[in-house]
Amino acid sequence: MATLMSKDLRKGVTDVGTLSESDIANMDDIVQLMGPVKMATTVMCEEDQPTLSVIAPLQAKLLKHLQPCEDDSTLVAEIKRVMASDLSTRYRGTQDALNIASALDPRFKELPYLEKEDREQVYTKLVFEAEVSHQYYRAEI
Numbered sequence: 001m002a003t004l005m006s007k008d009l010r011k012g013v014t015d016v017g018t019l020s021e022s023d024i025a026n027m028d029d030i031v032q033l034m035g036p037v038k039m040a041t042t043v044m045c046e047e048d049q050p051t052l053s054v055i056a057p058l059q060a061k062l063l064k065h066l067q068p069c070e071d072d073s074t075l076v077a078e079i080k081r082v083m084a085s086d087l088s089t090r091y092r093g094t095q096d097a098l099n100i101a102s103a104l105d106p107r108f109k110e111l112p113y114l115e116k117e118d119r120e121q122v123y124t125k126l127v128f129e130a131e132v133s134h135q136y137y138r139a140e141i
Helices: 021-046 052-065 074-090 092-104 116-140
Strands: none
Touching: 021 052, 021 074, 052 074, 052 092, 092 116
16 A cells, blocks of 8 residues: 555556455465465575475475466466466476485485375486496495
């Protein structure tokens, strides 16, 4: 309301009530939609040394939140669609590394954000990498 009343921002608009009920409802919906995004940002910013292991679980949580619901307004559904599309392709080339980093982190080692098949695939890759590293270092000694 303070912003609406500011003469610098109104620029000749005399009607203070420039927002309609649907505008206010849309803003409330967007604020609610962005809550988990704020939480993810806060988690990453509060860590002294953010690590790769946090990215995949946060991405999964955000993608789950961005799934469409039948209660969503048209605006919220479109915002969710665009955000989910961008977020799902953002780490395309590095998803395996992110999942392995999460598997090595005690906080996420069970990879609860992945389906059972994907979880087993990550563990198989991790064991394979460990065996290759072990054989390499053993040959060096």
